[in-house]
Amino acid sequence: MEKSLFTEIDESFICENCGRKVEKLGYSCRNHCPYCLHSKHVDVNPGDRQETCHGSLEPIGLEIDSKKGYVIVFRCKKCGSIRKNKAAKDDDKNEIIKLSAKH
Secondary structure, rough: OOOOOOOOOOOOOOOOOOOEEEEEOOOOOOOOOOOOOOOEOOOOOOOOOOOOOOOOEEEEEEEOOOOOOEEEEEOOOOOEEEOOOOOOOOOOOHHHHHOOOOO
């Protein structure tokens, strides 16, 4: 049986981009700030905390997936890597709308 590449870690944190305190998500893993949508490049696979880059992941776009719904596209400001993550229920809807206009 193949091991899952998803490690569930739901932690609160202080956003390094906007400085706001971000609470745990409560129903899955908190991956990004719900206020400014920025994240941090810390995972190779979701939740593993094995990435050594630790750069800022800037939201650069939005995709719509028929199963996942809104998916935020991030680019690491340090290494240029592209990452994607499902939008959370409590993400700032105005920020999501701004991202959708970047297409």
